Amino acid sequence: MARKRHEDALATRARLLDAAERVFRRRGVGHTSLAEVADAAGVTRGAIYWHFKDKADLFQALVRRVEMPINAALEEMSRASAADPLGAVRRLAVHALQGLAADRRTQAVFDVVFLRCEYTEELAPVRARQLGDRKDCLRRCEAAFERAIAKGELPAGTDARVAAQGLYALVTGLMRSWVETPGRFDLGAVAPKLVDVYIAGLKSDPPRRTPAPRKSAAGRVRRPQAA
Template sequence: MVRRTREAAAATREQLLDAAERVFRDRGVTRTSLAEVAAEAGVTRGAVYWHFRDKADLFAAMCQRATSPMDTLAEQASEATGDSPIGTLRALCVDALAHLTGDPRTQAVFEIMFHRSELAGELAGIAERHDRDCRQARARVESVIARAVAAGELPRDTDTALAVEALYAYLTGLMHGWTLDPSSFDLRACAPALVDTFIAGLVANPPRVPRVPRAASRRDRLPVTG
């Protein structure tokens, strides 16, 4: 009996998360009420509050249920080995883009995050956690770029932190555009060429650590006479 009750509760929770995906996607997060999510799921409003504190808690659970391509990229980057760090980075980026195209749930959540939500007000706490998680993920990916520097695939003065910022901006920009209109281009088919474009630019002209001007010697500071 207890087991059936737990299974029923888990099933209701999944119904609510599925309903939240659909309603948030159609109406946007801000314009959606928990009563509308409950109606879409075919349950009472009280059932929503049994599983989730508020809309922010529901939204966070919906996001956590999806597998983020960028999180997967970071996890694999921290475990990656191989003779060519740049080759590893390329493969991970291609996989991240391909993953988005092959997972409808991830597509739905990314569309909601990019185009149907404002991470402010009641969702401000989620934005803060997202920023913190992104910083940690960037550090893992930066380690691959640092290995590329150590392997001689990138110059010694490459600004690895700025390089990873550029990489994230490039990939999330592609994801943003594609989720807005998936029919605009075939992201899975184009992923290798798109990643190669970034990698080629990174290798040919990486961001550099600014040179610190040499301090003037005492002789340089002496006034010119004569």
């Protein structure tokens, strides 16, 4: 085929990404050949190899399309955490969950990321980016919780790091749960309730910092069943 104009080429690229989303979701990243993606986009493999280096590169571009809004929300949370730390964290968590519940593209990408791909060597760059994003998110949330402690919104002695890990686990766990069975529950409605449950728990029974990292065997628990 012939040469297109710039905008036509960008349209082709976008159609390739859309097609990859659909096919990856249905057949899995590793199980789909680039020929299938090309077919679904109405082009040939040549188009893919023109726009992308290989399948991993295509996948990476696919993920980055939905990363930006989340990162923007993270930034905003860090700003707002100065005045209202707990509120900022709450808004971030709820916003992330409701964003997933509302946006079809986000749903497709999270479906692929959670269930339809395996993180081996060839996806190492994607994986590294995911872990970096997670680390960043945890650091920001931890910082916000620290501010909440300083402001007296959370009890002194609260382990902000553990608190952040718990919130992250709750949110991502909900995301995965919902992606596994979409439509089985109303994520948009459940999200604020459960985030509030967790934050209320942080206030009334927060994770305490371990008083001193003794040399004794770690891993076992000692807390006498605080029920």
